[in-house]
Amino acid sequence: MTGPEPYLEITEDSYASFAAEHFKVEEPKSGTLVLRGPCPRCGAVMETPVVDSIFRSTRSIRFWRRQSPPAAAQSHVEPMMCDCAEDHPDRPDGLSGCGAYWTLTISVADQ
C-alpha cells in the first residue's frame, strides 16, 4: 500500500485540461465563486474560493482589491493550485495541497 504522494511543486499541460473537465463551479454569493473537483495530481477533492477582495491589514481598515476585474462578474484567467487537506510528506509549514499548480480560464456569459 502506498501513502499519499510527496509534496512537489509541479505543473503539466494536462493539469489545466483535467481541471477544466472535472471541476464544478458554484456562486454562493455575487463576487465569490467556488471551484470544486479532484486535484489533477493527487486526486484529492479540493475546494477553491475565487474571490474579488480579501481583508488583509490588521493595522488599517482597507480591502486588498485585485487589479483584475471582479472574478464572478468578468471572464479572466485564474491561477490555481492544489489546496487539498491531505497530508503530503515533505510539505513546508504553512502551505497546503500536494504542490500541483495550473491556470484556468473562467468564462462568464449571460443566457
Next chain:
Amino acid sequence: MSKRVVRLSAGPAMATESDLRAVQHRDRLLRDELPRVRATAAAWRNGLGALLVGLIGFGLIKGRSDVGQLAPSWAVIVGALLLAALLVGAAGAALLLRAAHGRPFVTSAREMLSPRAADHVEAVTSAQALLWGMIATLGCVFLLVAAVGATWYGPEKSEPVVRVATGTGTVCGSVVRLAHGTLVLKTKAGEVAVDLSTALTLEAVDSCP
C-alpha cells in the same frame, strides 16, 4: 431575467512559478481572513469603547450641567445632538460587536456548503460592519463634542422683562430692583427708574422691542 453561466477551460499558457507564489499568498490570506477580521474588530471595539468611557465617564468633556440655562432654541439643538449621539453610538456599538463576534443568529445549513467560501463571505460582511461601526462611533464622539460645544457657546436664556407705560412714554427691560414705589429697569439704554405712581399699565412680555 438572464441566467449567468460560468464555464471553465484550460488557461492560455502554462502556469509559472510566480503564479504558484501568488496563489499560495492568496491561500494564506484567505485561510486567516476571518480570524484577522475578528481580532481587528475586537481591538477597535476596545479602543473606541475606552475612548467613549474616557470622554463620558471621567468627564473629559463637560458643558453646563443644566441645559435649562440655555436659550430655548439652543436647548432644543443640544437635546437633538445628544439624542443623535445616543442613536449613532448605539448603532456603532452594535456594528462593532457584530464585526468582533458575528451575528447572534443561527446560520442556515444550506449556506454552509462551502466552509471556506462561507468564512470569506462572513469576513467581508464583518469587515464592512467594522468600517461602519468605526464611522458611527467616531460620529457619536463628534456629536457629543458638538453638544458640549453648544452648551458652552450657546446664548443664555434671556431674563424675564416687563413693559411699563407712563404718561410720558413706555419703558421696557428686566427688573433690577423695586423700592419706595420706584421700579428700576435694565434697558438697552441703561438703567431707568420709573415712578410706579405714574404708571398707566405694567405687563410682562417675552422680549423688548
